[in-house]
Amino acid sequence: MGILEVKNVGKRFGGLQALGDVNLSVAENTVHAIIGPNGAGKSTLLNCLVGKLIPDTGSVMFDGQSVLGRKPYEINQMGISRVFQTPEIFGELSVMENMMIPCFAKRDGAFTPNAFIDMFKDREIVERAEQMLEEMNMADARNDNAATMSRGNKRRLEIGMCLAQEPRLLLLDEPTAGMARADTNNTIDLLKQIKDERDITISIIEHDMHVVFSLAERITVLAQGTPLVEDTPDNIKGHPKVREAYLGETQDAA
Amino acid sequence: MFGLDKKDFRLLLLVAVLVVLAPFLLNPFPEGSAMAQFNAGYPDLMQRFVIFGIFAIGFNILFGLTGYLSFGHAAFLGVGSYAAIWMMKLLTMNVIPAIFVSVIVAGIFSLAVGWISLRRSGIYFSILTLAFAQMSYSLAYSVLTPITGGETGLQPKVTDPRILDGTLANGATPKANLFGLEMGSSFEWSVGGWLFTFNAGYYVAAIVMLVAFYMSIRIFRSPFGMMLRAVKSNQQRLNYTGLNAKPYTLAAFVISGMYAGLAGGLMVAMDTQVGAERMFWTASGEVVLMSILGGVGTLIGPVLGAGAIKYMENILSKINKEILHQWFAFMPDGIEDILVSLVYPFIGKGWHLTLGIIFMLVVIFLPGGLVEGGQRVARLFKRKKPAEDGPDGKTTPAE
Numbered sequence: 001m002g003i004l005e006v007k008n009v010g011k012r013f014g015g016l017q018a019l020g021d022v023n024l025s026v027a028e029n030t031v032h033a034i035i036g037p038n039g040a041g042k043s044t045l046l047n048c049l050v051g052k053l054i055p056d057t058g059s060v061m062f063d064g065q066s067v068l069g070r071k072p073y074e075i076n077q078m079g080i081s082r083v084f085q086t087p088e089i090f091g092e093l094s095v096m097e098n099m100m101i102p103c104f105a106k107r108d109g110a111f112t113p114n115a116f117i118d119m120f121k122d123r124e125i126v127e128r129a130e131q132m133l134e135e136m137n138m139a140d141a142r143n144d145n146a147a148t149m150s151r152g153n154k155r156r157l158e159i160g161m162c163l164a165q166e167p168r169l170l171l172l173d174e175p176t177a178g179m180a181r182a183d184t185n186n187t188i189d190l191l192k193q194i195k196d197e198r199d200i201t202i203s204i205i206e207h208d209m210h211v212v213f214s215l216a217e218r219i220t221v222l223a224q225g226t227p228l229v230e231d232t233p234d235n236i237k238g239h240p241k242v243r244e245a246y247l248g249e250t251q252d253a254a
Numbered sequence: 255m256f257g258l259d260k261k262d263f264r265l266l267l268l269v270a271v272l273v274v275l276a277p278f279l280l281n282p283f284p285e286g287s288a289m290a291q292f293n294a295g296y297p298d299l300m301q302r303f304v305i306f307g308i309f310a311i312g313f314n315i316l317f318g319l320t321g322y323l324s325f326g327h328a329a330f331l332g333v334g335s336y337a338a339i340w341m342m343k344l345l346t347m348n349v350i351p352a353i354f355v356s357v358i359v360a361g362i363f364s365l366a367v368g369w370i371s372l373r374r375s376g377i378y379f380s381i382l383t384l385a386f387a388q389m390s391y392s393l394a395y396s397v398l399t400p401i402t403g404g405e406t407g408l409q410p411k412v413t414d415p416r417i418l419d420g421t422l423a424n425g426a427t428p429k430a431n432l433f434g435l436e437m438g439s440s441f442e443w444s445v446g447g448w449l450f451t452f453n454a455g456y457y458v459a460a461i462v463m464l465v466a467f468y469m470s471i472r473i474f475r476s477p478f479g480m481m482l483r484a485v486k487s488n489q490q491r492l493n494y495t496g497l498n499a500k501p502y503t504l505a506a507f508v509i510s511g512m513y514a515g516l517a518g519g520l521m522v523a524m525d526t527q528v529g530a531e532r533m534f535w536t537a538s539g540e541v542v543l544m545s546i547l548g549g550v551g552t553l554i555g556p557v558l559g560a561g562a563i564k565y566m567e568n569i570l571s572k573i574n575k576e577i578l579h580q581w582f583a584f585m586p587d588g589i590e591d592i593l594v595s596l597v598y599p600f601i602g603k604g605w606h607l608t609l610g611i612i613f614m615l616v617v618i619f620l621p622g623g624l625v626e627g628g629q630r631v632a633r634l635f636k637r638k639k640p641a642e643d644g645p646d647g648k649t650t651p652a653e
């Protein structure tokens with residue numbers, strides 16, 4: 001039994017069958033990549049996991065519990081954190097405040113009206129947030145406005161914010177899309193480090209083969225809303241069906 | 255001090271000093287001088303400054319922090335006023351129950367309105383709140399007449415039950431008081447050509463305003479306040495960080511509704527009458543203008559904005575043609591007439607035009623409102639002192 005079990009999930013947008021019949025099992029403490037050409041349904045699948053979309057058919061179980069019908073914040077509190085395709089952070093807030101928010105969410109839950117303490121006097125939270133900033137190498141940027149950071153650093157902060165919640169499953173939707181090579185490599189290094197140092201399951205959607213093959217332990221190839229194959233990176237590279245459906249296509253384009 | 259850091263405490267202290275000394279500060283010109291026109295240190299107006307200050311402080315907790323723009327907050331102010339006047343009719347002319355109940359009733363009403371309006375965001379939220387307020391206004395005028403007094407409104411009457419008060423002496427009228435201290439009573443102090451008025455009602459309202467201001471600072475600096483700013487900044491991220499935005503925004507809505515109710519209750523405590531026009535949509539719009547003019551999301555901005563607008567409404571609107579002629583009397587006759595006719599559209603009934611122009615100038619050139627203006631001036635002065643030239647231009651989100 002994997003930590004995440006997706007069974008017979010289908011999702012239709014009007015006349016378009018975005019997801020056909022998806023079965024997926026993500027084993028605990030692994031990095032599982034989902035690849036596939038544009039429009040294959042990768043983001044749709046991920047949205048079904050985090051409560052943004054509700055699938056028409058099938059079931060999604062996380063750690064033995066169904067996530068279907070739950071709100072995004074409830075699913076997050078179950079232990080699933082999500083990184084977006086374009087970094088989603090609190091732009092108007094300082095880097096430190098950005099980091100404190102998930103720390104509060106982790107400790108105090110979905111809603112706590114604590115209006116009469118000074119947030120910077122909450123030592124437990126401040127220390128935790130500072131420690132996370134250290135780990136993300138962002139301690140110097142502590143007081144900067146988050147919106148002023150480079151895209152790579154925003155991504156780093158977003159990942160840090162997710163990790164501050166100590167999620168059991170981290171979902172990333174094309175975390176390096178639109179990034180310069182240097183930022184991409186930084187992100188790969190960061191994710192490798194996370195995978196080595198923590199007990200965490202990572203599921204990553206990626207278009208960039210370089211990223212996928214340097215991180216993933218298992219790969220699912222999605223095409224037209226259905227999984228084609230699931231295997232180790234080495235086997236995926238040589239798989240004829242994959243070459244035809246996906247890799248071949250990108251090689252031709254290159 | 256009081257759980258505030260140094261900077262916030264200094265701000266609170268500064269506001270406290272200004273508020274306490276307002277009868278002097280707002281009356282800088284001797285009685286009878288040409289400039290006495292600009293004196294604002296009389297009880298009525300000073301009371302309005304602090305009461306609308308409270309209204310705007312509360313509004314800013316919703317609009318400034320969460321970004322949800324309510325166009326219906328005058329309804330809570332009105333409901334607070336009605337609740338207060340009923341306390342004065344049924345219980346006592348002491349202002350304490352009136353003020354207390356006005357906050358509670360406005361809180362309950364805003365919980366209901368917020369619950370429904372917050373199902374939508376952006377312009378739809380604004381329209382929903384506007385609809386609620388206009389509905390309240392119309393109801394107060396028509397079907398609710400038994401409770402609201404309809405067009406005539408409500409005042410305490412000699413014949414009201416007032417179960418906690420003893421019977422009034424023959425010929426006496428009911429007067430709002432605080433354990434016997436009448437809100438209307440004033441102490442006048444005449445020095446040289448100056449006349450300073452210290453009004454009991456003003457100081458009661460001022461103390462309430464300082465407490466309200468203090469609480470808003472605490473909210474701004476709390477984890478709760480940060481969550482509200484996070485709602486404004488990125489609701490998507492907030493949801494995917496395991497936080498439920500709905501109760502946070504609803505709490506902010508109710509808190510700001512209670513501030514509005516408090517302001518409404520104080521209005522009744524100062525001037526014991528209510529009419530439905532207090533809930534008209536222009537009154538809701540006014541508090542929006544106050545917040546934006548002063549500086550949305552800043553601590554002191556709404557108070558400044560409230561002061562500026564109430565000052566213009568009461569001072570500019572009283573200047574008439576004769577006064578203009580007096581001012582420009584030193585000019586040759588022809589030029590005097592031209593100057594008077596040039597300035598005339600901007601004063602008296604035309605004060606709205608002046609307000610509109612100032613508002614546009616602020617929105618275009620000082621998006622941070624009067625507070626940003628103040629910061630820019632302060633920075634200019636700092637730059638002139640070469641000793642302290644640290645790059646201190648960093649804007650803290652809540653000043």
Ligand SMILES: Nc1ncnc2c1ncn2[C@@H]1O[C@H](COP(=O)(O)OP(=O)(O)O)[C@@H](O)[C@H]1O
Pocket residue numbers: 013016018036037038039040041042043044045
């Ligand atoms: N909210 C939506 N409404 C309608 N169609 C959608 C929606 N989201 C995605 N789609 C369609 O579903 C298909 C799969 O999209 P997506 O999951 O974003 O693909 P991928 O992430 O693999 O590139 C695409 O054809 C896309 O146009």
Ligand SMILES: [Mg+2]
Pocket residue numbers: 042043044
């Ligand atoms: Mg996608």
